[in-house]
Amino acid sequence: MVRTVSIVFGIAFASALVAGEPAPAPVGTRVADFTRTDLVAGTPWTLSDAGRDRKPTVVVFLAASCPVSNAILPKVAGLAKRLKADATFVGIYAHPADSAADAAKHAAANKLPFPVLHDADGSLAKRFRVDRVPTAFVLDGGLNVRFMGRVDDQDAPGVHRDRPTTRDLGNALDAVIDGRAVTVPYAAPAGCKLLADPAVKVATAITYHSEVSRVLQAKCQGCHRPGETAPFPLMTFKDAKSWAGMMREVVADDVMPPWHADAKPGHFVNDRRLTAADKATLLAWIDAGCPEGDAAQSPPAKAYTQGWRLPRAPDLVVKMAKPIDVPAQFMMGAIGMPYHYVQGDATFAEDTWVTGLEVRPDFREAIHHIIVFLIPPGKHLKELVKNDGFSRHLLSAYVPGDEANVLPAGLGKLIPKGSMLLFEVHYTPNGKAGRDQSCIGLMTTKTPPAREVKSDAAITKRFAIPPGDGNYSPDVAVLAFDRPVTLLNMTPHMHVRGKAFRYELVTPDGTREVLLNVPKYDFNWQTGYAFKEPRTLPAGSRLECTAWFDNSKANPSNPDPTKRVAWGNQTWEEMMIGFVEYVAE
Numbered sequence: 001m002v003r004t005v006s007i008v009f010g011i012a013f014a015s016a017l018v019a020g021e022p023a024p025a026p027v028g029t030r031v032a033d034f035t036r037t038d039l040v041a042g043t044p045w046t047l048s049d050a051g052r053d054r055k056p057t058v059v060v061f062l063a064a065s066c067p068v069s070n071a072i073l074p075k076v077a078g079l080a081k082r083l084k085a086d087a088t089f090v091g092i093y094a095h096p097a098d099s100a101a102d103a104a105k106h107a108a109a110n111k112l113p114f115p116v117l118h119d120a121d122g123s124l125a126k127r128f129r130v131d132r133v134p135t136a137f138v139l140d141g142g143l144n145v146r147f148m149g150r151v152d153d154q155d156a157p158g159v160h161r162d163r164p165t166t167r168d169l170g171n172a173l174d175a176v177i178d179g180r181a182v183t184v185p186y187a188a189p190a191g192c193k194l195l196a197d198p199a200v201k202v203a204t205a206i207t208y209h210s211e212v213s214r215v216l217q218a219k220c221q222g223c224h225r226p227g228e229t230a231p232f233p234l235m236t237f238k239d240a241k242s243w244a245g246m247m248r249e250v251v252a253d254d255v256m257p258p259w260h261a262d263a264k265p266g267h268f269v270n271d272r273r274l275t276a277a278d279k280a281t282l283l284a285w286i287d288a289g290c291p292e293g294d295a296a297q298s299p300p301a302k303a304y305t306q307g308w309r310l311p312r313a314p315d316l317v318v319k320m321a322k323p324i325d326v327p328a329q330f331m332m333g334a335i336g337m338p339y340h341y342v343q344g345d346a347t348f349a350e351d352t353w354v355t356g357l358e359v360r361p362d363f364r365e366a367i368h369h370i371i372v373f374l375i376p377p378g379k380h381l382k383e384l385v386k387n388d389g390f391s392r393h394l395l396s397a398y399v400p401g402d403e404a405n406v407l408p409a410g411l412g413k414l415i416p417k418g419s420m421l422l423f424e425v426h427y428t429p430n431g432k433a434g435r436d437q438s439c440i441g442l443m444t445t446k447t448p449p450a451r452e453v454k455s456d457a458a459i460t461k462r463f464a465i466p467p468g469d470g471n472y473s474p475d476v477a478v479l480a481f482d483r484p485v486t487l488l489n490m491t492p493h494m495h496v497r498g499k500a501f502r503y504e505l506v507t508p509d510g511t512r513e514v515l516l517n518v519p520k521y522d523f524n525w526q527t528g529y530a531f532k533e534p535r536t537l538p539a540g541s542r543l544e545c546t547a548w549f550d551n552s553k554a555n556p557s558n559p560d561p562t563k564r565v566a567w568g569n570q571t572w573e574e575m576m577i578g579f580v581e582y583v584a585e
Contacts, residue, residue, distance in 0.1 A: 026129050026137070026145045027185050033143075034124065036092075036117040039104040045115045047143065050088040054141030056176040057088045058169070060151075061125060061135045062116075063095035064106035065232040066192035069134040070365075071155040073110050074328065074431030076136070079170060080114050086177045089114035094125040095133060095194060097232060097242035110432075125194060131245075135189040136169045140176050147172030149187030156190035159557050160428075160524075162572055193245035204284045207293020208237045212285045215278045216240060217302050219257055222403070227307055229364070241290045248286045251279055258525040260518045269532040270403065309404040310358050314441030318344040320423050323437040326366045330429045337427045339569055344372075344421035344440075353412040356443030357405045359398035363436035368426040368571065369526075370398040372440050377418030391457035391579060395421065396440060399493075399526040408488075408534075411583060412449035426569070451583045453488065458545040458578040465497065465565040465574060470552035477578055480542040484585040487535045490516050491528040491579040492545070495571050496557040498523055499550040503578055508540035515543070523557065523571075528579075536585065545578035 035046040050057045060076055063069045080089040091112055093103035100118040107116040119125055128137060128148075138147035147169070150156075154164035168187040175182045206212065216224075216234045224234035233239050240247070250256035257272035265271055274282075285291070305313055320342040330337040361367040374395040395413065396405055407413070415421075423438060456479060463474030492501035503516040516529050553561045559572040567574060 027148050028145060030142065030144050031137075031139060032127065034127070036119075036124075038115040039093075039100060039118055040107060040112075040116060045090065045117060050090065055087055056141065056146075056173060057090065057139040057143070058173060059090055059092060059128070059137040059139065061092050061094045061119075061128070061130045061133045062103075063133040063192055064093065064098045064102050066095065066133055067231050068155050068157065068191035070110075070231075071160075071430060072134050072136075072151040073112065075151055076169075077111070077113055079173065080112075083173065083177070084113075087173060091116040092119050092124055093117070094119040094122065094130060095192065095242070096122070097239070122195070130189075131194050132189045132191050133194065134191050138169070138172045138176050138182070146176050146182050147185050147187075148189075150189050150191075156556070159190075161557070161559055162428075162570075163559070193249050195245045201289045202284065202287045204288040204291075206281055206285045206288065207291045207297070208240060208285065209293040209295050209297040211281050212240060213237075213298045215274075215281055217299060219272070219274060219278065221302060221304075222309065225304060228309070237292050241292075244286045244290050247282060251282050258522065258527070260520050260522055260525065260527065261529055262517050262519055263529075266532060268529045270528070270530050308358060308360070308441055310356050310441060310443060311404075311406060312443065314356070314358070315444045316346075316352075316442045317439050318346045318421050318442070319439040320425075320437050321345040323435045324425065324427070326363055326427050326434050326436055327429055328431050328433040330427075337429055340423075340425045340427065342423045342425065344423065346421070348415050348417060348419050351417050352415040352442075353445050353448050354395075354415060354442045355407050355412050355445050355449065356441075357396040357413070358441045359396050360439050360441065361398050361436070362438045363427075363434040365432070366427055366430050366434060367398070367436065367438070368400070368428045370426075370438055371424040372396050373422045373424065374415055375420050375422050376416055391455055391459070391577070394455045394579070398438075400524050402526060402528065405528075406443075407449075407453055410450040411453050411488075412445060412451075413453050428571075453581055453583055455579065455581055457580065458543055460576050461567040463566065463574070463576065465549050465551045467562050467564055468552050470550045470554060471499070472549045472551060473546060474549075474576060477545040477547075477576060478542055479545075479578065479580065481537060481539065481582075483539050485537050485541075485582045486585060487515070487531065487537055487580060487582050489528050489530045489581040491526065492516070492518055492521065492547070493526060493575055493577040493579060494521060494523065494547060494549070495574050496523050496559065497549045497551050497555060497565060497574055498547065499555075500548040501578070502546045504544045504546070505535075505537065506542050506544055507538060534583075543578065543580065545576070547576045549574060 033048045035044050038045045091114060093116060103116060103118050136149065136151055137145055140146050149168055151169045152164035153166045154161045168184060172182045220234045223230040226233055232243055257274060259272045261268065265273060308314065321344060322342060324340050359370050359372055361370060372395045373393045425438065458477035458479035460475050460477040465472045490503050498521045501518045501521050502514060505513045505515050551558060551561055551565055565574050
């Protein structure tokens with residue numbers, strides 16, 4: 001799909017995992033007493049009072065806008081309820097982006113069944129030696145740290161497993177309650193960095209208003225603004241300074257902005273990468289302590305269409321005809337929630353030409369993807385899939401890391417009179433129940449465009465990935481064209497074992513050319529790669545797609561390296577699809 005150049009800086013899920021670090025000093029030491037106000041009750045809360053009855057105390061450092069922190073909240077709340085008679089729980093909001101009011105609102109919204117405190121000056125985080133949230137502690141009756149680290153391994157930067165394979169906090173707490181030794185006293189925290197806090201500040205003339213604001217506006221705010229996919233905004237100096245720790249980490253490691261193709265800059269119109277100068281600017285500013293500078297030097301605020309990433313408000317919005325109630329957990333987490341197919345709430349009374357499309361998830365945090373199919377009059381999805389493939393009827397989609405699809409001038413997609421839209425939604429329950437009624441926004445034109453954009457895909461379902469295989473490659477998937485076409489966009493699709501993907505063009509004379517190479521495929525960022533200069537392919541050309549999968553223990557996203565993996569809809573199964581958008585000449 002062809003996208004607008006709305007660039008992403010990155011979200012908290014892109015932080016670096018710190019597995020393998022030695023246990024910090026707090027493990028095995030006694031925590032000095034402190035008192036803070038319980039934000040919910042409005043009364044003082046004192047650590048020594050909590051431990052007076054010699055029960056263990058669980059201290060969890062949180063952040064309202066950190067996805068990993070939010071993912072563990074239902075689990076911690078469940079532990080607190082189950083072990084109410086055996087342990088005391090307290091939450092501490094420690095991120096500089098969270099005000100006391102933000103923390104109180106967040107705790108109330110998540111119905112946390114324990115006191116919550118606000119670490120306004122960061123002194124508690126320093127006392128516990130916390131530099132990443134969430135981080136959990138188990139203190140024994142003498143307020144000695146018996147455990148420090150993550151809750152479990154289900155969620156980490158760039159990783160979401162369908163179910164956890166460890167129970168780090170729960171096991172440690174059970175041991176302390178039972179009077180046993182904690183087998184694993186330290187499990188490396190994985191989440192959002194608190195502060196940059198350079199040991200030695202480096203002098204620089206770069207300030208937020210003089211240069212940094214321009215980089216963030218050009219490369220980050222497309223996602224990092226209210227109502228968009230990123231979990232926190234980067235619209236102001238306060239925003240940027242508060243998240244400088246995360247920013248430094250992901251920029252220095254080239255994790256953000258998310259981009260996984262190895263083409264030269266400028267080859268794809270939606271290339272998100274920072275220039276070397278942009279990267280140097282951000283790192284120098286952070287290492288200098290985030291100087292603000294003169295507000296008069298900031299560029300004018302960029303105008304956005306509220307609620308949309310399209311360049312203007314859509315002319316038509318089609319919603320799912322009925323809402324779907326998504327449970328906090330499906331079948332006790334034993335299997336994934338089946339795909340839901342929901343008809344749109346409108347039938348098209350006339351031929352409709354579309355020049356811009358954006359699928360908007362409603363209950364975003366529990367949705368992995370949405371595909372919107374165009375169903376012609378008198379047809380059904382099963383019939384279309386059987387006869388000529390679902391990819392030819394794909395109108396638009398929402399997938400992680402995607403952008404609005406704005407077609408180049410003179411191009412459009414046709415929705416024939418009498419057609420309906422069908423939403424395929426893949427829900428991933430995350431411990432918090434909610435209701436979803438997602439929609440698609442359409443920019444339309446009364447004047448038929450000169451050429452029609454079509455969709456298709458190279459697909460292979462004939463594979464079985466052996467257990468433990470770290471570099472499995474199935475048969476090549478082929479898509480042939482019997483007429484000349486102009487190729488606009490390519491979107492590789494695999495699941496969590498996906499490792500690399502390549503599109504090759506083979507012309508009738510046997511010439512081969514790599515059109516797209518993605519050496520480090522990332523399931524969390526399913527990018528569509530749009531040519532800056534669309535490629536015209538002669539009749540008889542074919543696209544050959546090759547994929548590689550990592551089903552080994554070395555893949556941190558692998559749900560089970562002991563299983564043989566075949567084609568399937570769920571994320572613990574696999575797919576191999578090379579989507580394309582093109583114009584037939």
